[in-house]
Amino acid sequence: MDKLRVGFIGTGRISDLHALAYLDDERAEIVALCDRNLALARSRGRQWNVPENRIFSEYDDMLALEDIDLVEILLPHHLHYQATLDTAAAGKNISVQKPMALSVAQADEMINAAKAAGVILKVYENFIFYPPVQRAKALIDNGEIGDPLTIRIKSNSGVSPTEWDVPASAQAWRLNPDECGGGPLVFDDGHHKFALGWHFMGMAEAVHAWIGSTELGPDMLLDAPAIVSWKFPGNRYGSLEAVYSPELVLDTQHYAQDDRVEITGSKGVIWITRGHGKMMDVPPVILYKDRRTRTFSDMPVGWEHSFINSTRHFIDAWFAGDPPQLTGEDGRDVLRFALAAQESARSGQAVQL
Numbered sequence: 354m355d356k357l358r359v360g361f362i363g364t365g366r367i368s369d370l371h372a373l374a375y376l377d378d379e380r381a382e383i384v385a386l387c388d389r390n391l392a393l394a395r396s397r398g399r400q401w402n403v404p405e406n407r408i409f410s411e412y413d414d415m416l417a418l419e420d421i422d423l424v425e426i427l428l429p430h431h432l433h434y435q436a437t438l439d440t441a442a443a444g445k446n447i448s449v450q451k452p453m454a455l456s457v458a459q460a461d462e463m464i465n466a467a468k469a470a471g472v473i474l475k476v477y478e479n480f481i482f483y484p485p486v487q488r489a490k491a492l493i494d495n496g497e498i499g500d501p502l503t504i505r506i507k508s509n510s511g512v513s514p515t516e517w518d519v520p521a522s523a524q525a526w527r528l529n530p531d532e533c534g535g536g537p538l539v540f541d542d543g544h545h546k547f548a549l550g551w552h553f554m555g556m557a558e559a560v561h562a563w564i565g566s567t568e569l570g571p572d573m574l575l576d577a578p579a580i581v582s583w584k585f586p587g588n589r590y591g592s593l594e595a596v597y598s599p600e601l602v603l604d605t606q607h608y609a610q611d612d613r614v615e616i617t618g619s620k621g622v623i624w625i626t627r628g629h630g631k632m633m634d635v636p637p638v639i640l641y642k643d644r645r646t647r648t649f650s651d652m653p654v655g656w657e658h659s660f661i662n663s664t665r666h667f668i669d670a671w672f673a674g675d676p677p678q679l680t681g682e683d684g685r686d687v688l689r690f691a692l693a694a695q696e697s698a699r700s701g702q703a704v705q706l
């Protein structure tokens with residue numbers, strides 16, 4: 354069987370976790386890399402066994418290679434749009450990190466460009482592949498809580514002595530709304546939370562948001578605390594609360610953050626008790642129904658597993674000829690949902706979708 358041959362554009366912080374499943378799967382191979390920071394790309398190449406003559410600083414040079422099936426676009430958000438158009442024009446399949454673009458108009462163009470070129474467009478959203486999220490979804494789909502009525506997501510950010518190293522350059526573009534598209538917590542990381550809302554409850558029909566700000570330093574504003582409310586079709590609701598606490602010390606291998614999700618149904622309640630970190634020393638999934646609490650711990654809980662599962666899903670889909678999760682159209686829906694919160698916070702009005 355032929356392999357899925359993958360090239361990366363952007364070998365920054367998150368590329369480490371993208372590489373894991375490709376390196377571990379004999380059906381796939383990382384065959385080329387590109388980053389403006391050539392020294393960084395070369396050091397990744399040494400780790401991942403990519404020959405030096407297949408490592409570039411300009412992505413056009415990488416896209417000219419014949420033997421790339423899929424390009425992972427792992428760039429700051431404002432570059433996703435053009436890199437996707439250029440990758441489609443080169444006839445390569447595309448996996449673009451979230452959020453796919455800065456506007457719905459850009460997302461539409463990206464979807465159309467992929468269609469015109471006859472290539473796959475996948476939007477890389479790993480949270481729906483986090484094992485506790487997958488377990489909660491399976492329990493809900495199995496009818497364990499009845500009809501889901503509300504979803505409540507809480508995201509705590511703080512500090513951590515154990516977090517991974519995030520280069521200043523990766524923080525700089527996130528704090529620039531022209532490059533990020535919004536703030537780091539409600540728009541960048543928030544994409545994952547909007548994706549969870551969409552995954553469990555479907556597309557919202559209205560969004561209302563208050564997005565506060567916390568000064569981190571000169572010209573460095575964090576978009577928290579924030580409260581976003583969602584109205585879903587059929588008299589169902591949800592909310593996201595994102596808060597940064599400068600002295601909240603977290604235990605994490607990745608970002609200094611932890612999340613919790615609570616979904617209430619017509620006959621039960623389910624909790625996902627963790628995300629990046631582990632603030633609560635309880636099982637990752639808890640189900641309450643019929644006067645009884647059941648807990649579920651038989652799953653990996655490291656956040657890296659959300660990436661491993663997402664990439665493995667794509668490799669399976671590739672060989673089976675199935676559509677990826679998320680499709681470009683799904684990614685556009687989550688983007689519309691996330692952009693509505695930005696618009697609502699600006700206007701002070703609920704935004705209808």
Ligand SMILES: NC(=O)c1ccc[n+]([C@@H]2O[C@H](COP(=O)([O-])OP(=O)(O)OC[C@H]3O[C@@H](n4cnc5c(N)ncnc54)[C@H](O)[C@@H]3O)[C@@H](O)[C@H]2O)c1
Pocket residue numbers: 362363364365366367368387388389390393410411412426427428429430432450451452477478479520522523524541
């Ligand atoms: N799914 C998640 O949980 C998650 C987590 C972190 C980041 N991300 C996403 O991954 C993407 C990258 O984030 P990151 O944290 O790795 O950022 P980063 O800043 O660490 O990496 C971006 C890389 O792109 C390179 N680059 C910039 N312009 C380039 C160009 N024109 N050509 C080639 N290389 C160029 C930079 O040198 C840098 O190494 C973003 O879309 C971000 O939202 C997702």
